[in-house]
Amino acid sequence: MKDQREFDYIFILWGIPLRSKPGAVNRQIYSLASKLSMEKKKVGIIFVSYHSVTEKYKIDEGTCSSCRLKLLISRILYSRLLSRIILYFYKIKNNNLLDPEIKLFTSGIYLPELKARKIVTSYWWAVLLAGELYPHEDIYFIVYHDYYNDIIHSNKENLPELEKAYKSSNLILANKELIKRFNGNYPLITEGIDTEKFRCIDNLNKKVDNMVLIPLRNNPLKGVEYAIPALKLIHDEFPEAKIVAYGDFQGNIPDFIDFKHVISDEMLKVYYCKATYFILPSVVEGIPEPLLEAMAGGCACISTTCGGPQEVITDGVNGILVPVKDPRAIFIAFKKLYSNKILTRSIMDRAMKTIANYDLNRTYEDFINAINFYRNK
DSSP, X not given: OOOTTEEEEEEXXXXXXXXXXXXXXXHHHHHHXXXXXXXXXXXXXXXXXXXXXXXXXXXXXXXXXXXXXXXXXXXXXTSHHHHHHHHHHHHHHTTTTSOTTOEEEEHHHHGGGOEEEEEEXXXXXXXXXXXXXXXXXXXXXEEOSOHHXXXXXXXXXXXXXXXXXXXXSEEEESSGGGGGTSOSOOOBOOOOBOHHHHOOTTGGGSOEEEEEEEEOOSSGGGOHHHHHXXXXXXXHHOTTOEEEEXXXXXXXXXXXXXXXXXXXXXXXXHHHHHEEEXXXXXXXXXXXXXHHHHHHTXXXXXXXXXXXXXXXXXXXXTBEEEOTTOHHHHHHHHHHHXXXXXXXXXXXXXXXXXXXXXXXXXHHHXXXXXXXXXXXX
């Protein structure tokens, strides 16, 4: 019988999960962890504290008052008793995402005590942290997008650390666009979603033909500063268009946008099934889940050429691609679709066929193939 502190796989994530809905990358990780656990592998997930990462790698500007408050709150949340309580209730609440056999830990308390045969993360700093504690070669870094973009927008001093993480881990690239960034032969993993969860029965016949759906996020790399001007152009030209937005954006929302704050997957599916058009305005993305979900729901999608979407969308066939940071390009693409119902219907049909290639089962198969790639190498 294996020791309670020994694991086949340990996944390292950031922060105690307090949000009701985990982010896209975490959902991918949860899916992989759960599949492994159901295959009788012993799996643990470690949530690394905000304050330990921030202090070590200066991810945020530590002089601002809000950062000091975050550090204080993080230390409280990671106290031994409180962190155990939070993780206990989180696992109960998210039992549909996590296999019950998976063990959850917080790093400040447990990380030095655990032993792992393989460590998997999607964060560069976690590679370095794991390397200090586990000096072996089985550290796998799933690169979902080019982290240079994140660091350039936060702290360029971390670039040498980032390069060290790239070189000291087994890289698994999450989309073909990243091949251009790295020299060498690396395995690819296809980002996936639960395609059946977002598929709508007879949805193409129940669409609201003037409804537009768009995510609006606080993260500047999600493109909200270009999305709202694009929506203004759409509204001015087509005032009858019903524009629905959702997300965590906390800035000013024009009155012509029906904004829904962070909503459940169940409610999001309702909007996917109603909306004829979906717009992804991001500046940088891997393969974004909202785009895949919208395609599964039969939406005619307009996406910026922000990385991963170019791998999913063939321009004019199963979606429309436009340049990043270009509100007018988004408007022109919408106008093209809105005035051509035959093209819109064709794109919707082909989007639903495309999405079969982006199922979570394929993600898991790709992950196992990536592990075997390094094992054989």
